[in-house]
Amino acid sequence: MEFKEMFFMLTKGTWDTLYMVLISTLLGYIIGLPLGILLTITDVDGIRPNPVLYKILDVIINVTRSIPFLILLILIMPFTKAVVGKSYGTTATIVPLTVAAAPLIARMVESSLKEVDKGVIEAAFSMGAGYFTIIWKVLVTESRTSLLVGVTIALGTILGYSAMAGVIGGGGLGDIAIRYGYYRYETGIMIITVAVLVILMQILQWAGMLLSKKIDRRRGK
Template identity: 60%
Template sequence: MWDSVTTNMILNGILETVYMTVVSTFFGYLLGLPMGILLTTSDKNGLKPNPFLYKVLDAISNVVRSVPFLILLILLIPVTRQIVGKSYGTTATIVPLVISAAPYIARMVESSLKEVDAGVIEAAKSMGASRIQIVFKVLLVEARTSLITNATIALGTVLGYSAMAGTVGGGGLGNIAVQYGYYRYQTDIMIVTVILLIILFQVFTNSGMFIARILNHKKA
């Protein structure tokens, strides 16, 4: 039976899902952006080639990305408990979400930065720009539209992961869908949570693409 308690539960689930998605993506970028920059600069054609560093970062990225999120979530339970104090709930879910998202984000950052025209980089070098200046004033600026687009993709991916975390008590709409739609056979709640997840995905995607179009227009 749908009542005010159910409505409040759904509203709280929306807030928890947005909280997990946005915070996890933010911290994922705090780790993934530097990692992506290092992957770009240490590559054989990068600003400062370093085969050893590149291979280490490449291996870390590939290994973490190859582990299914639900398995990674379970493997990280001891780490999550040490950081947050518990292994379930919305805040606890952020830990595995960040660790899962960071290498994925790093790869997207690397891809975006490598799209920058080599001629622009060479021009900056000829003007005496340092490596740090090239990274922050050339690479990141020139790749900003692609970076925003990829950030939008990352938000959508983390949103999907947060929903999967609901199967093990991660909170949010995913948890509601599992607890009520699966275990209690309340199909109406299941359908509502799925629709809300789709709406959230569309909001994140459309907002990110709108910002990317504005930046691309300014760049042009």
């Protein structure tokens, strides 16, 4: 393959991967953030305990998280087709990626919010704060560093999953690695593709950690 051709393919692959990862993570948070908040407040020591609701959410999330991504990918193909119109390609891959991301994100949000000091929540109640104020201005704001670390982990995990989606023609770098590297034994392309994935992961990790440190006021200035 010509260099120019390969360069074009890799650029497009990188773009496709970023598109899938970013959109799925965003959608994952749209579903996972409220779920994580619900898990936190309905737990026994939460601000609005509700054992039944907690248990239901808990089970749903555990079940979804137990399904291996590759199986999930195939399992929800009819659903994907119903939503996007087809079951292969970059946009279609966003559906299973989001389904995999949401429960993972919900769990990470839950664990971040649960780190918030109970005393601070009590203080907010004593000031006459309502549930909504406590959720946004105490729980979410106080745990923002930890939440951002969670975003970094989520992006990394989804990046890994997106590469797996190449198996069923998901598009992106994973797809290239499998089609050229695995099926056609073009080891060179496979190595380059993997290298690009590694670099992407490094950048995500580095930027996430830098940002979360920057917004943390607990370590002074």
